[in-house]
Amino acid sequence: MSSPYTLILLRHGNSDWNQKNLFTGWVDVRLSEQGVAEAHRAGELLNESGLFPDVQYTSLLTRAIQTANITLDVADRAWIPVKRTWRLNERHYGDLQGKDKAQTLAEYGQEQFQTWRRSFDVPPPPIADDNEYSQANDPRYVGIDGDVPRTECLKDVIDRMLPYWHSDITGDLAEGKTVLVTAHGNSLRALVKHLDGISDDEIASLNIPTGIPLVYKLDENFMPIEPAEYLDPEAAAAGAAAVASQGKK
Numbered sequence: 001m002s003s004p005y006t007l008i009l010l011r012h013g014n015s016d017w018n019q020k021n022l023f024t025g026w027v028d029v030r031l032s033e034q035g036v037a038e039a040h041r042a043g044e045l046l047n048e049s050g051l052f053p054d055v056q057y058t059s060l061l062t063r064a065i066q067t068a069n070i071t072l073d074v075a076d077r078a079w080i081p082v083k084r085t086w087r088l089n090e091r092h093y094g095d096l097q098g099k100d101k102a103q104t105l106a107e108y109g110q111e112q113f114q115t116w117r118r119s120f121d122v123p124p125p126p127i128a129d130d131n132e133y134s135q136a137n138d139p140r141y142v143g144i145d146g147d148v149p150r151t152e153c154l155k156d157v158i159d160r161m162l163p164y165w166h167s168d169i170t171g172d173l174a175e176g177k178t179v180l181v182t183a184h185g186n187s188l189r190a191l192v193k194h195l196d197g198i199s200d201d202e203i204a205s206l207n208i209p210t211g212i213p214l215v216y217k218l219d220e221n222f223m224p225i226e227p228a229e230y231l232d233p234e235a236a237a238a239g240a241a242a243v244a245s246q247g248k249k
């Protein structure tokens with residue numbers, strides 16, 4: 001058997017705060033009109049490729065949930081089981097949550113801005129619990145394992161996401177299910193880093209576009225047999241470049 005397992009990764013569609021160029025993290029914003037259209041297109045791309053998800057994973061954030069719902073509806077798979085976990089949430093952006101990316105770049109300079117956005121192990125300053133964009137008292141996180149984060153770097157995301165990959169997602173893959181994971185720019189960067197064996201330095205230049213399914217064929221160790229493919233490679237390249245240049249507008 002050349003490709004036992006199929007995994008599809010999908011970053012949520014463009015959100016209201018992507019559109020406004022604000023650091024988002026765990027702030028629960030909704031899809032923009034563009035994001036809704038991207039989620040539709042993602043469903044069409046699944047149809048065109050003959051891919052049929054058997055189980056859906058999402059974060060606890062509305063933009064991922066909306067994307068999953070729309071995509072599955074278009075793909076005529078709205079009936080499949082859905083599993084939601086905070087472990088797939090976007091990286092908590094600490095005190096940057098709610099701040100304008102262009103203003104932050106102008107205020108702190110390119111090096112600090114890039115360190116906060118893309119370094120492996122330097123988190124932004126923590127958010128105060130009384131900040132309007134804190135999740136310290138958000139009822140959806142009651143009972144999560146440990147405290148609600150006040151900030152996270154990519155390494156922190158890997159540390160909370162990968163155990164779930166091993167405990168839950170690979171279990172569904174092992175049963176031969178086609179798994180669709182609808183999550184976020186940085187939680188998916190964390191998973192792609194693991195799957196593609198990307199170094200701590202090189203991951204800085206990897207950006208994931210919104211709304212375009214990325215398909216992995218995995219072996220029995222749940223590692224890629226071949227490079228993953230975006231279902232619309234041209235749009236994916238343009239989308240990734242746009243993410244990389246955020247702040248410069």
Ligand SMILES: O=C(O)[C@@H](CO)OP(=O)(O)O
Nearest residue numbers: 022023024025090117185
């Ligand atoms: O603001 C965020 O939460 C993320 C994703 O939108 O942004 P960035 O690409 O800057 O990590």
